[in-house]
Amino acid sequence: MTAVAFLLRCGARRRPTLRYTADVTGRSELRINRDTGDPGTPKALRHALASFLSALQIEPPLREDIVTAVGEAIANAVEHAYGTREAGTVELHASTDGADALLVDVFDRGAFIEARGA
Numbered sequence: 001m002t003a004v005a006f007l008l009r010c011g012a013r014r015r016p017t018l019r020y021t022a023d024v025t026g027r028s029e030l031r032i033n034r035d036t037g038d039p040g041t042p043k044a045l046r047h048a049l050a051s052f053l054s055a056l057q058i059e060p061p062l063r064e065d066i067v068t069a070v071g072e073a074i075a076n077a078v079e080h081a082y083g084t085r086e087a088g089t090v091e092l093h094a095s096t097d098g099a100d101a102l103l104v105d106v107f108d109r110g111a112f113i114e115a116r117g118a
Contacts, residue, residue, distance in 0.1 A: 033092075049094060081108035
């Protein structure tokens with residue numbers, strides 16, 4: 001096993017926001033699309049990612065850090081990407097590649113809205 005870099009990308013700009021390292025080999029992929037109108041979406045996506053990371057044998061402290069960081073990105077997409085009257089979709093893509101990198105993307109198709117009460 002060799003060290004893997006973790007890169008979290010959010011939205012359309014795809015700029016790196018966080019980096020971690022862990023020991024991972026091979027190629028694996030997770031892709032899930034969920035409705036933002038479902039209040040269980042953030043929890044379901046966090047649990048799916050935690051299971052994916054567990055299958056990759058990423059140690060619990062690092063796995064928890066990754067799930068927390070990605071969970072924040074998911075929560076932001078659910079809360080800020082779509083207006084209060086419309087639901088949309090949030091997509092979670094996680095993969096490893098031949099270069100021993102873990103890449104996690106969180107996408108939405110909405111437009112940024114101001115925080116409620118602002």
